[in-house]
Amino acid sequence: MSTQRIYYRAVAPHTFKAMLGLEQALGETLLERSLHELVKIRASQLNGCAYCVDLHSADALKAGETARRIFALPTWEETPFFSARERAALAWTETLTLVAERHAPDELYKEVAEHFSERELAELTFAIATINAWNRLGVGFALQPE
Template identity: 80%
Template sequence: MNTPRVRYRDVAPHTFTALLGLEKVLAESLLEPSLRELVKVRASQLNGCAYCVDMHSADALKAGETVRRLLSLPTWQETPFFSARERAALLWTETLTLLAERHAPDAVYAEVAEQFNERELAELTFAIATINAWNRIGVGLAMQPE
């Protein structure tokens, strides 16, 4: 098991506070809390961030998510457990998280835009960008669940 490489909260509190500020704004978005947590867990799974998967799985359960759906998240496309809106959010999460592979094509955007108004789509995109930033901090600095 790795130990954290840098205690970023202590050595760069100004940047930590800035990213945390974005999280606080996103918590007040139009997106449902359970949807935001599904996005965070799925991106964290794709990025291999054990710290974030652990934290956001617990947060998802607190937000009313079920264990069954959390366990099915890696296979969301093959299960009937997710709504069209959730599927669109997960598709957009995977597309933007795997941006180098997927390149956010117009067809995917159009599919996602059918489920979200412009503000929601912008907030969803910011939520995905933010969790990807946290994942890069968590993986890059070898953070581990406690």
């Protein structure tokens, strides 16, 4: 386990403020809050960001998500706990988080688009991009859950 490297919020407040602005804008998303948190948790699991997994698991519980579904996220494809819409969002999350390996194929995009309006799909993609950016800050600067 590494110790935190720098306090990036303090040394780069202008860019941190911009990231917070994006996060604030996502607070007005049409996506269900629990779905948004599941996306954040799953991307954070894939990226190995312990800080974000801890933070967003707690946020998901506060939003009414169940512990059982949170625990099942690493094996979401193998469980009956998620709706078709949630499965599409989780597949899109994994694909974009691992974009260098998966390249966002057309067939997956079409499947995801069946479950989300254009605005929701854009917001889902922004949510995935944003949590991946936060994960890179968390992993890169060795943030630890409190």
